[in-house]
Amino acid sequence: MADVAAASLFGADRRLCSADILAPAEVRARIEVAVLNFLSALASPTSPAISVLPLISRTSANCSLRSSLLSDVSSVYLSYAFCKRSLMRENNAKAFVRVWKVMEMCYKILGEGKLVHQRELFYKLLSDSPKYFSCQRHVNRAIQDVVSLLRCTRQSLGVMASSRGALIGRLVLHEPDEEQIDCSILGASGHAITGDLNVLSKLNLSSDARYIIVMEKDAIFQRLAEDRLYNQLPCILITAKGYPDIATRFILHRLSQTFPNMPIFALVDWNPAGLAILCTYKYGSISMGLESYRYACNVKWLGLRGDDLQLIPESAFQELKPRDSQIAKSLLSSKFLQISAPSVCQGPRVYGSGYGLCTGLGWLQDKECKQITEDEAIQIAGSADSSCPDPSS
Structure with a gap:
């Protein structure tokens, strides 16, 4: 066990700020090391104490962008700053207990050789420890804490996030020992x-x-799928039906690795939430900063430019909601977005997409900034300029 302790995140690999894909036995060994460290501190003959849990800080102050040496893909990464979960602090005592409860459940699941969905894990914990898990958010945060503590991926813990994603178009999927799926005839x-x-x-x-x-909205995805867009424009359509889940990001990353010369475009709303979704596909998220490099893709924004807004009637706009303003403030304070603003703005001008990005990020600061309604977006799409340049240009 001493060898495991020396080789685990509690020893030599504290320099690494990434989550490993591990076998169940290795994850269980890391959980055992955490328990041994806790008991060792508690049983100390000189100064017994309840040890804190050292977690990599998942905050904007501790993140930046790193570029791949072998590609033009950049991703979020977390640096070496730690935060702590302590039983002795009133404001995070429950969070401290939640981490141990989730580790206990994952240890059991991995021992049984099973996988559980995140929602299923919530119901198990709600039944077992209702005092500590009253909502799904508590489970989600505790899982991220465990990932940060053990430095292993969520999938390595035996936990699957529920997937909302779908894809269609010029793609054939073949799982070993299963029939192949032609996504162009679905x-x-x-x-x-x-x-x-x-x-x-x-x-x-x-x-x-x-x-x-990649499409933000399922309604747009289904509209283009019904029109069989991929028969006229040879493409693969994919959507997470809103904010991207891990599985959709994973398959998009696999597509980008399998077909490195196939450009990826994101069709998202012209609002702060749309930009946040684009950035998640392109760079990953701070909350999953230890795993972001595994899912990052070179995604370009497909849509309007600021100069194109004069073509759209005032009736097509809606006021931003308070939630949109909150997202805008978060984006403006993001170090990695400020660094990458020029690359975010790159992408083809496509008239009639109904979505887009003003040049630069200044539009996020505009109190009068509005978003284009979906109905108007579809109408614009229907009357798209036939002289629209080739997206590959």
Whole structure:
């Protein structure tokens, strides 16, 4: 066990700020090390104490961007600053207990050789410890704390996030020992993306598409799927139906790795939430900063430019909601977004998409900033300029 302790995150690898993909036995060994460290501090003959849990800080102050040496993909990474979960602090005593409860449940799940969805884990913990887990958010944060403590991926813990994603178009999926799925002959709902990353990692992918188009809205995805856009424009359409889940990000990353010359465009709302979604696909998120590099892709924003807004009637705009303003403030304070603003703004001008980005990030500061309504977006799409330049230009 001493060897495990020396080789684990509690020893030599504290220099590394990334989450490893580990076998169940290794994850269970790391949990055992955490327990031994806790008991050792508690049983100290000189100064017994309840040890704190040292977690990598998941805050904007502790994050930045790193670039890949082998590609033009950048991703969020977390530096070496730590935060602590302590039983002795009133404001995070419950969070301290939640970490141990989640580790206990994961230890049991891994021992049984199973995987559970995050929602299923919530119900298990709600039944077992209702005092500490009253909502899904408590479980989600505790899982991220465990990832930060043990330095292993969520999937390595035996936990799957529920997937909302779907894809359709010029893509054939072939899982070993299963029939292949031709995504070009599916209905408008497309192929549902499984939340099991192990299954997604084993898929054989083949495609004759020229583009990958990621859509924020499921309604737009289904509209384009019904129109069989991919028969006119050889492409793969993919959506997470809102904010991207891990499984959708994972399969998009796999597509980018399998077809490195296939450009990826994101069709998102012209508002702060749309930019946040784009950045999650492109760079990852701070909350999952230890894993972000595993899912980051070179995604470009497909849509309008600020100069194009004069073509849109005032009736097509809506006032931003308080939640949008909150997201805008968060984006403006983000160090990595300020660093990467020029690359975020890169991408083709496409008339009629109904979505877009003003040049630069100044539009986020505009109190009068508004978003384009979806109905108007569809109308604009229907009357798109036939002289629209090729997206590859």
